Amino acid sequence: MSAEFNPNIVAFLCNWCSYAGADLAGTSRVNYPSNIQIIRVMCSGRVNPLYVMNALQQGADGVLVSGCHPGDCHYMEGNFFARRRLGMLKDLMEFVGVDPKRFHMSWVSASEGHKWKEVVEKTVEDAKEAGPFEGFRRRQIDW
Amino acid sequence: MTEKPKVGVYVCHCGINISSTVDVEAVAEFAGKLPDVKVAKTYSYMCSDPGQTLIKKDIEEHGLNRVVVASCSPRMHEPTFRKAISEAGVNPYFLEMANIREQCSWVHEEIEEGTAKAKKLVSASLAKVRLLEALETTEVDAEPAALIIGAGIAGIQAALDIADAGFKVYLVEKTPSVGGRMAQLDKTFPTLDCSACILTPKMVDAASHPNIELLTYSEVEEVTGFIGNFDVKVRKKARYVDFDKCTGCGDCAAECRVKDRFPSEFDQGMGKRSAIYLPFPQAVPAKYTIDAENCLYLSKGKCGKSPKCQDVCGAGAINFDQEDEMVEFKVGAIIVATGFDPFDASRKPEYGYDDYPNVITGMEMERLVSASGPTGGKIKVNNGEEEIEPKEVALIKCVGSRDASVGNEYCSRVCCMYVAKQAHLLRDKLPDANIRIYYMDVRAFGKGFEEFYDRVRRENVRYIRGNPSEIFKRGNKLVVKVEDTLNSRPLEDEVDLVVLGVGLEPRADMREIMELLRLSQSPDKFFLEAHPKLRPVDTATDGIFLAGCAQGPKDIPDTVAQAKGAAASAMIPLARGKVTINAQVAIVNEATCRGCGYCVNICPYTAIEMITINRFGNEVEVARVNEALCKGCGSCSAGCFSDSIQPKSFRDSQILPQIAALGVMR
């Protein structure tokens, strides 16, 4: 099935909940699509919303940001800031014509290995539907 | 200048954990061709001794200055490899791990996809490792003293342990006496030790210990600083009694013009006290306090010709001009032991606590049954018409606990046993009475609990499973309406006395402490610990610990155990005399900072402040990070428009290349 489109997904996960949840999915041998590549940050509050834009520009077809559930943030409030900033970014991206299927945010705790799998599947499926991101992707220049 | 990166990439087989789904040799070969990579190798177990030695040898042979380990989660072995490379002379923060096990080989099946993804993860790690910076952990001195807020059994125990270890302790208590809730209890389950008998010696010890500075009738007003270096301000409220002169003789209270007019807090309002009072006979310190709200002289400005207490005090201790006094000191650690409030039974109006004098709470029962209580230990209740000795007694458990309708879904953990204990004590005093306990479940989980529960049942105390729906009056009896759920029989049980086994709730004033110390609450509204299993006495703020019921309902042994745990944890910085500051903290580029202060607003640790600097003759405000307070979360950075504040090891300049590396190979 070489014709099938395999989206390239970049995910930003907080160290304490979602990254640990993704680790747990591994420990529990939960299978999920390999399209997703994780960048670890200490807190979802660290995720500069412009990373999402930058990832799309640099070749991602979909972006996921995941943090602790509200109230569970290791740093108390970081995920609340992430929620506000990324919620606003999502509205903005949608308005300028970026398919909302390309960007997701989730709360995944350290004990939610299975939820992590579901989130990945949803993100990958949505990115597949949206198709390869051509939009404002940075052109590679081969000299 | 940093030298040019020379990177070693190490791909782990992890037995077959990785190599069964990732072609590790192919990954190493791929990595070997990437820029700045000097060596790329695989090994069966990188974390093993030989694995670590391999890295160390390469560092020496090839002059490597950065290392990428592609293996398991950094949450697992990052400290291991940090240590290894630092032993070989490379800064421990020149390490990046590619998680190709938990997030690759274990979750994907096909070797092609596993290998392809592993390559991308390695190249992303490589992109970052080349740009990492060397970091040093620093240490600052810690003040060898502790502040303990709350002098109940938890606070007293923690204070004694820390003081015995040779450190200074400031023990702050809001009320005029130490002792807390435990002092109000009569006997303790399951051993039936007299509560006062085991507590008062400790109260006296706390007061007389040379290392403990007891600050009763005092409140913490301000705490700033960080672990090892907290600056504390405490308000010593005016007692209007000279602390040093008062002998505790009690002549003043006996002569007070409003003698025995006010409900005694200690007796849960069942006994009365004067406007000048000692909370209870064994109070420590045994110094009288004037209740300014009720004192005629202080509230109305006039008390007969002259205040009687002043007239009779032989020591001349009464001082109406006394004012609140501020005390400031420095500590290295703080223990919060502020305790609990009993559930307010008025919030279950169906039980008629506000309507019938013979519906009482468990805490009131403690005072009623106590030999030092308002009735001298005699069980006398008013049934609305007369004072009687009850013949029919019902005790109801889970009042205000395990009850979503009042917002308390948790179990209060002590009610099962204190209700059993009270049934036992009632049986002692009322040998002929019929005593029954209405319950949902009996949780007798502790040491000696089940045995005690059995003993009480054998003492002709009936346990009836059912949660009463209503209590009302019929004649001079109270009717408990309930369904016996074991044989599905509705009952209307006529009794003379109902004891509500009220649960434990967070203190009504806990928000003040929360805001003062910036602590969080768990869903049950008690203070949130740093980790429910592994850090049950810590808080999210380093150097601040929890003890006793402030963290959640507990019985006395658990409270004492947690207090000792908190004391032991609090003593770590005190004993070391130093605290280590996290190296991965945020840093401000003062040249580009525009001084908007967003980061100051965002930081949950108040680690950032605005300072004025001189920029070419102009005074400008910029942000500055207090490294001792910063936890390196980076929330400030994502909110900074000029990218001026950046968490070390997670800078934009380190993450953007990572994103690029993941993108280019799609």
Add this chain to the structure above:
Amino acid sequence: MKMDLEQLRKTAAEVVARDDVKYLVGWKQGTYGYRVAPGFVEDAAGAAELIFSPLCTANLATYLTLVEELPIPRGQEPDDRKVAVMVKGCDSRAVTQLIVEKGIKKDEVVVIGCPCPGVVDPNLLAEKYPETEDQVEMKWNGEGFLLLRGGEETKIARDEVLAEKCRLCRYPNPVYSDIMLGDPVEPWETDEDKGVEEVEGKDVEERAEYWAEQFDKCVRCYSCRNVCPLCYCQDCVLDRLNPTWVNRAVNFSENTAFNIARAFHLGGRCIECGECERVCPANIPLGKINRKLAREVRDKYGFEPGVDPDAEPFQASFKPDDPEEFIL
């Protein structure tokens, strides 16, 4: 029009005469046609040149932060005197927002508020009444405008040339000022934001196409950024090289990234003065993006920037019950 020029010039002269005021920024007649220039007034003579008319579209609040802090030679003291600035309703919101985010301090400025019945869109005006080199005067005239040129008076209906931002304006009267000139104007019924709605009405692909066409035109002159009163970082991240958020190449990809990033940085901060759109040489409807985001912030988060000088900045605060229906 309740406020007369005499009062404005008199007040300005009084303000600049104060010892604690360095200069005053107001509007003055431009060199030709419909041009209006910022006037930096230091004395009474300068004050006599000031005007306030429907042509005074520019938001002068930007000059509060645009001024460069030059190195001060050793031995010299910095000039700590205040800067006075004349503001319309929308401009005053920029001042308020600047106070919120410490871009300026209350005691560093003297804000002179000018209640504003609405200004013209210079492009619309020039389209209908072609611009000549003659200097013109323009006045508010009842419900409309009066154009005076070469001794001729032309009545213009308000709707004909009113600037888009004014159709949507809910704050014609300054929300923050030290001195208020004239009487407040009666706020008017605001229009639906048709510009934003039109784009919202498209499906996502059409929107992508629409903006592709727009951003393709961008020449990256940075006028939008430079005129914006709230873009005042000394060192903008969007033209910094390390890290590189946006390459310097002028192409569709980088232009889009630049515009998205700038719009995001204005999220919860933009006070909808429309200056970015006015100055854009490529006529990119930048106002639509900023107004869209401002509306989302208002509707979803109940927050409006630039109305309360003591507010917490939107992007540096949160509410526990912020919307999260988009979160998986």
